[in-house]
Amino acid sequence: MPDRMAFEVPEKAGTRTLADREGLLGTLFLLPAFVYIITLVGIPLVLAITYSFSNVTAGNTAFDFNGLENFRLILATPQFRRALWDTLYFTIVSQIIIIILATALAELLALDFRGKRLARVLLILPWATPISLGTIGWLWLLDSKFSPIDWVLRAIHLLGPGTIFGPGLHMNYLGKTNLAMASVIIVYVWRFLPLSAVILMAGLTSINREILDQAAVDGSGFWRTLLEIKVPLLLPIVNVALLFGFISMFSDMTVIFLLTRGGPVYYTQVLASWAYFKGVEGGALGEGAATALFLFPVLLAGVIMVLRSTRRMEVT
Amino acid sequence: MKHKRTLFLVVSLIIIGVFLAACAPQATPAPQKVEVTRVVKQTVKETVVVKQPVKETVVVEKKVEVQKFAPGTKLHIVQWSHFVPNYDKWVDPFAKAWGDANGVDVTVDHVSITDLAPTLTAAIDAGDGPTMIEMPVTPSSFVEGLQNLNDVNEQAQKLFGEQAPTCKANSYLPALKEYYGFCHGWVPDPADYDIKLWKDAGYPNGPSTYADLLDGGKKIKDATGVPLGLGMSPEIDSEMAARAIIWSFGGSIQDANENVTINSPEVIEAVKYMAKLYQNAMTEEVFGWTAASNNQGLIAGELSYILNSISAYRSLQKVDPAAADNIGIGPALKGPRGDQHASAHVWFIYVIPKYVNANDTAAAKAFMLHLVANYNQAVYNSELYNFPAFKSTVPQLYEEGSWLDIDPFGSRPQDKLKVLRTAEDWVTYLGYPGPANPAIAEIYSTHIISAMMGKVARGEMSAEDAVSEAEVQIKAIFKKWRAKGLVGGTK
Numbered sequence: 001m002p003d004r005m006a007f008e009v010p011e012k013a014g015t016r017t018l019a020d021r022e023g024l025l026g027t028l029f030l031l032p033a034f035v036y037i038i039t040l041v042g043i044p045l046v047l048a049i050t051y052s053f054s055n056v057t058a059g060n061t062a063f064d065f066n067g068l069e070n071f072r073l074i075l076a077t078p079q080f081r082r083a084l085w086d087t088l089y090f091t092i093v094s095q096i097i098i099i100i101l102a103t104a105l106a107e108l109l110a111l112d113f114r115g116k117r118l119a120r121v122l123l124i125l126p127w128a129t130p131i132s133l134g135t136i137g138w139l140w141l142l143d144s145k146f147s148p149i150d151w152v153l154r155a156i157h158l159l160g161p162g163t164i165f166g167p168g169l170h171m172n173y174l175g176k177t178n179l180a181m182a183s184v185i186i187v188y189v190w191r192f193l194p195l196s197a198v199i200l201m202a203g204l205t206s207i208n209r210e211i212l213d214q215a216a217v218d219g220s221g222f223w224r225t226l227l228e229i230k231v232p233l234l235l236p237i238v239n240v241a242l243l244f245g246f247i248s249m250f251s252d253m254t255v256i257f258l259l260t261r262g263g264p265v266y267y268t269q270v271l272a273s274w275a276y277f278k279g280v281e282g283g284a285l286g287e288g289a290a291t292a293l294f295l296f297p298v299l300l301a302g303v304i305m306v307l308r309s310t311r312r313m314e315v316t
Numbered sequence: 317m318k319h320k321r322t323l324f325l326v327v328s329l330i331i332i333g334v335f336l337a338a339c340a341p342q343a344t345p346a347p348q349k350v351e352v353t354r355v356v357k358q359t360v361k362e363t364v365v366v367k368q369p370v371k372e373t374v375v376v377e378k379k380v381e382v383q384k385f386a387p388g389t390k391l392h393i394v395q396w397s398h399f400v401p402n403y404d405k406w407v408d409p410f411a412k413a414w415g416d417a418n419g420v421d422v423t424v425d426h427v428s429i430t431d432l433a434p435t436l437t438a439a440i441d442a443g444d445g446p447t448m449i450e451m452p453v454t455p456s457s458f459v460e461g462l463q464n465l466n467d468v469n470e471q472a473q474k475l476f477g478e479q480a481p482t483c484k485a486n487s488y489l490p491a492l493k494e495y496y497g498f499c500h501g502w503v504p505d506p507a508d509y510d511i512k513l514w515k516d517a518g519y520p521n522g523p524s525t526y527a528d529l530l531d532g533g534k535k536i537k538d539a540t541g542v543p544l545g546l547g548m549s550p551e552i553d554s555e556m557a558a559r560a561i562i563w564s565f566g567g568s569i570q571d572a573n574e575n576v577t578i579n580s581p582e583v584i585e586a587v588k589y590m591a592k593l594y595q596n597a598m599t600e601e602v603f604g605w606t607a608a609s610n611n612q613g614l615i616a617g618e619l620s621y622i623l624n625s626i627s628a629y630r631s632l633q634k635v636d637p638a639a640a641d642n643i644g645i646g647p648a649l650k651g652p653r654g655d656q657h658a659s660a661h662v663w664f665i666y667v668i669p670k671y672v673n674a675n676d677t678a679a680a681k682a683f684m685l686h687l688v689a690n691y692n693q694a695v696y697n698s699e700l701y702n703f704p705a706f707k708s709t710v711p712q713l714y715e716e717g718s719w720l721d722i723d724p725f726g727s728r729p730q731d732k733l734k735v736l737r738t739a740e741d742w743v744t745y746l747g748y749p750g751p752a753n754p755a756i757a758e759i760y761s762t763h764i765i766s767a768m769m770g771k772v773a774r775g776e777m778s779a780e781d782a783v784s785e786a787e788v789q790i791k792a793i794f795k796k797w798r799a800k801g802l803v804g805g806t807k
Contacts, residue, residue, distance in 0.1 A: 057754075057800070058437045060460035073796070077789055079762070144601035145613055169541075174604030175549075261550040262763070264603030265770045277550075281433045281761035283457025283754060284796070 051289035058283040070290035074278075080291060082266045083274040087295070090181075090270060091249045094188040098245060099238060101189070102196035107226070109197070110204050127194035135258040138187050142173040142259075149173075174260055177267045184268050187255050192248060196241040203237030204230065239310040243303060250299060271295065389675045390421045391683055395450035395664075396429040398698065399627040406697035414686050420679045429662075433761075436667070443671045448680045451497065452662040453552075453760065454486040454745075454752035459496040459802060463668040468681040469495040472688055476706035483705040485745040486663045486752045491574075491804045497665040498684045501694065501702040504739040505556055505661035507646035508614055508628050509621040513542060514644070522621075522646040526564060526589060529621065529649055533597030536620045543598045544621040545613050548590070548770035549605040550763040552662070557623045558765045560658040562586045563744055564651030569759065569790065570750040574805035576794055579787040585652075587772050587779040594773040603770055614643070625661040626733065630699050633726065641728045647735050648742040657744045664702065699725050700733060707740075753804075755790075755797040764789055 018024065055066045074080045109120055126134060141149055150170050153159035161167040173179045207230060215225050231238075253272035256262060262269035262277070271291055279288010393411060398404050408424045415422030427435060429452050439445025440461035455462070469487070473479055483499035509522045516539070517532040533544040546561075547554030562568065567582035577583075594602065601609070611628035613619035617639065622628065626645065633640040648658035668680050687694065691709040695702050700719055704710045712718045720734045727733060747756040759765065768786040771777045777785070797803040 055800070057457060057460060058433075059440060059458035059462065061441050073792065076792065078785070079767075139606070143612075144604060144609060145616055145618055168599065170599070170601065172600040172604060175600035175602065176604075180604060260604065261606075263550045263770075264548075264600075265767045265774070265776075266763075277762050278758075280437050282758035283761070284758060285437070 048289045048293055051286050052293050054286055056285045056289075058280060058285050061285065066286070070286045071294070074287050074291050074294070079262075079266045079269060079274060080271075080294075083262075083269040083271045083291070084294065086181075086268060087250060087270045087272075090184055090188060090268075091246055094185050094192065094249060095242060095245050097185070097189050098193050098196050099241065101193055102200050102241065103231075103234075103238075105193070105197040106200035106204050109201055123197060124194045126190050127192075127198075131191060131252070131254045132258060134191060135187060135255050138183070138190075139259055142183055144170055144172050144175060147171065147173065175264055177264055180260055180264055180268050184255065184259060187259060188249060188252075191255070192245050195248075196245055199241040199244070200234060200237060203234045206237075207233050236310045239306050243306050246302070247299070250295065385419050385679055385682075386675045387419075388421075389419065389679050390423070390447065391415060391676060391679045392423045392425070392446045393448055393450070393666075393680075393683075394425045394427060394432070394435055394446040396432055396452060397426040398701075399625070400630060400698045400701045403694070403698040403702070406693065410687075410690070410693070411683065414683055418679070418682070420683075422683075436669070440669050440671070445669065445671070447672050447676045448666045448668045451665045451667060453665075454663070454747075454757050455497060455665060455667050456486075456489055456752055456802075457754040457757040457761075457797075458667065459489055459492065459494070459754065460800075461669055462496045463670055463672065463677060465495040465498050465668065465681070468498055468684055471681075472498070472685060472706065475685065476688055477708040478706075480703075480705050480707070480740060480743075482660050482740075482743050482745040483663060483665075485747060487665050488751065489753060489802065490751050491753065491802050497667045498681075499663050499665045499705050500684065500688050500691065501664040501705055502743070503625045503661040503663070503701055504703060504736050504743060505560070505623055505625060505658050506736060506739065507621060507644075507649070508624055508626070509644050509646060510542070510614075510617070510619075511642050511644045513540065513620045522644045523649060524646070525650045526561065526593075526652070530589070530593050530596060533593065533621060537597050542618060542620050543601075544593075545598065545602060545605075545610045545619040546590070546593065546621075546623060547602045547605045547610060548594070548766050548773055549603055549609075550766060551605060551607045553607055553610055553622075553624060554602075554605065554766040554769075555760055555763065556659040556661065558590070558769045559744075559746070559748075560623065560648060561590055561651075561769075562765070563657035563659075563748060564649060564655045565589065566651060566653055566655050568749060569756065569765070570747060570794075570805070572749045574750045574753060574755075574794075574803055575807040576787065576791050576805075578790050579783050584779045584783050587769055587783060590769045591773040591775075591779065603774070615639075623658065625701060626699075626736075627701055630701070630725070637726070637728075645733055645735055647738060656742045657748065658742055659748075660743050660745060663745075695719075696724070700736075703736075703739065713737075750805075753797065754800075754802045755794045758793050758797070759790055 050063060051061070052070055053065060053067065054063045055069070056063065105123065109116065109123070113119075141147060147170065150159060153165060153171070154169065157163055159165045159171065160169055165171060171179065173183050211229060211233075212225065215229055220229070251272060253270065253276055256268055256270050256273040257276065260268040262273055271294060275288045275292035278291055279285045282288075391411075395407075398407075404426055411422050411424050414420075425446070432449060432451055433455075435445070436449050436451065436455065436458055439449070440458060465487075469479070479499070480502060482502050487497035487499040488495050507522060511520075511522070513536045514520070514522050514532055517535040519528055519532045523529040523532050529544070537543050546557040548558070559569075562583055565582050565586035567577070567580050567586055569576070569578050571577050601613075610619060610622040610624055611631060614622050614624075614628050615632045615635065629640060629643050629645065632643060648656050650656045666680070666684055668677055672680070688704075688706055688709055691702075691704045691706065692712055695704060695710050695713055696719070700713070700723070704713070707714060713720060714737060720731070720737045722730045723733055746752040746760055750756070764786050768782045771782045771785075772779045794803055794805070798805070
């Protein structure tokens with residue numbers, strides 16, 4: 001008690017230090033994050049918007065306003081239209097698969113079983129691994145000549161002459177349009193599933209046990225509890241998982257750049273990779289910026305909508 | 317309150333520490349003795365131990381006058397990790413030794429070949445970065461951010477004679493009458509083929525025309541299941557292969573005056589040929605290849621013919637010398653009217669961004685000349701992968717009985733690479749027969765040509781439609797760069 005009493009003794013005016021000024025302290029502590037966001041997010045974003053309305057090149061970034069010319073040019077190319085479609089297709093299909101699998105995984109990992117901690121560690125590995133390393137691993141798995149998956153398929157007589165996937169000895173995953181697109185989706189799911197699963201797991205554990213116990217007492221089975229109680233209660237969390245997933249996938253070019261470089265032909269090209277090929281490697285920086293920013297307004301509106309609906313759905 | 321104060325104290329100390337560290341003065345470089353004028357006698361001599369007897373090296377003495385370098389002059393070179401690792405082991409100490417002898421602080425950084433374009437883009441955008449960057453293909457789309465290198469190119473030509481046309485075309489922009497790069501070397505892109513398979517197919521010396529390639533390739537695939545491999549994927553080898561076929565069929569993307577000529581009967585014929593070649597002698601793997609895939613396929617004995625530099629063959633020599641003996645090296649194939657062209661595989665083009673100061677620029681140019689003067693070492697240490705921009709600097713490569721006749725790196729037969737002595741006769745460059753201008757560079761980087769080939773080979777479009785679609789895009793790209801005054805022509 002003496003300490004507490006000592007603590008409560010009012011300090012004399014004029015002896016207040018910086019540490020006592022909570023408002024100022026809060027500002028100071030927030031300052032690094034603020035500087036970080038402005039420097040690494042804000043300025044590049046403004047720069048990209050500026051570039052998209054100018055005819056800058058990789059060799060000359062002096063601003064010379066050219067209106068909507070970059071947008072007109074990119075819209076005229078079939079590669080851009082394909083990249084736009086692929087970006088939406090890969091993101092939506094992958095996210096649907098991810099949310100379904102993540103919900104199942106979250107349910108599974110909420111149960112008590114032997115090796116649960118190890119399972120959780122293994123689950124997070126794809127997210128913890130640098131995306132470039134993971135994708136290079138997949139590139140090897142899907143190699144046209146040395147794919148271990150092909151080797152296994154041949155060993156169990158599913159690939160080769162007279163087999164279901166035969167007669168060739170290789171599947172050529174990245175050379176066939178459908179298989180290449182499926183490969184990209186698989187890699188995206190592999191990469192982003194852990195994040196969504198962990199988010200949903202946190203959501204599941206936050207559901208009031210009393211509600212679930214009451215449902216059990218009332219005779220609600222597994223599916224009814226899942227679909228009529230857990231899923232509705234999880235919706236705000238699902239929205240958060242979707243939001244992270246959408247934004248991460250929309251802005252990712254590593255998977256495409258390392259795995260397919262947009263091929264075969266342009267069938268797996270996405271906006272981020274096409275922006276890079278056009279703007280950095282091709283030197284048309286203005287068109288690259290316009291490509292990268294094309295969906296920014298749509299994305300921004302989507303994010304605002306999701307966040308607002310999440311706030312409305314929050315269980316208090 | 318006590319905890320809050322402690323926390324505040326700790327955070328404040330960290331911030332002050334970081335601030336002080338950032339503001340700390342850099343170590344002052346020790347004063348360096350600088351000669352007022354210096355004439356360096358560069359004696360080019362063979363310093364490497366060869367495995368097989370070669371003709372006695374011709375010693376060429378070149379005098380390169382080196383100006384005074386101010387104290388603190390730096391040369392920071394960024395170049396790609398060479399496909400022949402031995403080259404990097406040689407070039408790093410070579411550059412540092414030159415720096416030590418001339419009072420220049422030299423640093424050589426190696427990055428992946430695909431990281432060079434983003435490195436140069438970022439450096440120009442930031443206005444800060446390396447002194448010079450070595451680009452593997454034409455950096456003409458960066459020309460506005462690069463220094464004019466007319467002086468060093470002219471000096472090199474004065475000292476070492478004529479520059480290989482494939483090098484000049486990838487470093488000189490006629491629209492500005494300006495050298496934006498200094499190309500010190502190039503790499504032939506010959507055929508690498510399986511001797512036994514082609515012998516069994518009736519071509520003991522490999523194919524010499526595109527008709528042979530189709531006929532022999534089909535026979536081999538039908539008889540053994542082994543396809544040939546000319547890629548149609550968004551990667552460097554596919555782009556070069558597509559252009560080699562177009563040129564050898566008499567077509568081109570542009571003419572010598574930089575007018576778009578892609579939509580021609582010759583190009584359509586070339587595209588149809590590629591589709592036929594795919595349907596008869598290749599598999600779907602060629603649409604999903606990386607730059608390393610055809611090398612790997614050849615090494616694995618699963619491809620009968622590829623277009624690539626000799627690095628694929630050199631790799632095989634190291635892992636399986638007996639299998640390497642079965643690999644033949646062939647020249648560019650002839651088209652239906654006898655045209656014989658193939659692009660160089662890559663080039664070695666040094667560029668100096670505009671932000672580099674005068675002292676560092678002078679050092680960079682002096683080093684370029686020093687490297688060229690000693691290019692026989694570069695060729696040797698790259699295991700004959702690099703070819704010189706200035707032939708006179710490497711007489712050991714071209715004379716009778718020299719390295720291409722008796723491969724110092726153990727080829728069996730020892731003259732396996734002699735076909736490369738004629739490489740300068742059939743090698744071309746991006747943009748052939750016009751210059752490698754920014755429009756050509758963008759077309760290359762956005763894979764329009766390999767995709768055009770791929771669409772027809774996959775049966776998605778007719779050759780005529782695919783070429784027309786490509787023409788629309790190519791004309792738009794030309795128009796854009798022409799408006800900036802960086803591309804000539806009118807059409």
